[in-house]
Amino acid sequence: GQNIDQPTEMTATEGAIVQINCTYQTSGFNGLFWYQQHAGEAPTFLSYNVLDGLEEKGRFSSFLSRSKGYSYLLLKELQMKDSASYLCAVRGGPSGNTGKLIFGQGTTLQVKP
């Protein structure tokens, strides 16, 4: 079956670093995405990993290990505006097909002063 797990909630302090983990078991793999979603808004794209390793983009980094079915999103220098839900999504199936995204339940991150 298809399964994506991430923690439901996390709390961190402004200025700190937080790591949000995601483990997945899917039939086929064609990339892993991280999205940020503020309450009442649509998700916004943060990062995409298809090969093992770390992708860095400003304060956000995402890591992938395909052999372990594991990814994490690292947020540095946390700001209050980073309080949001973070969605891990896996694109299943081989490259070239529609590759629908399978979403985890999302991790609600609360940043405190």
Place this chain on the structure above:
Amino acid sequence: GAVVSQHPSWVICKSGTSVKIECRSLDFQATTMFWYRQFPKQSLMLMATSNEGSKATYEQGVEKDKFLINHASLTLSTLTVTSAHPEDSSFYICSARGLRRNQRTDTQYFGPGTRLTVL
């Protein structure tokens, strides 16, 4: 700026009426468009996948006669909720997959969502 637009952003309608939601990719041709529904404090649930010029593929449990999807062009898809009822009230989000200029891989971008309230 926005990559995918969605219209309307919110709509309130009476039970039994139909509502059409438009989704457009603004600066790229979307090979595939997806329609999701999200209930409060829940994750996104994929409703259907559509490719331009062909019939949509619906997820299990989604009524294709109730949620009509038309993918008229590589930049436009519409979702029509027919004979809407209060239980259809939800946040509907479209997503477009494609390769934007200067990007090295295709990515899926979301529209801003449409909040539907059926009275």
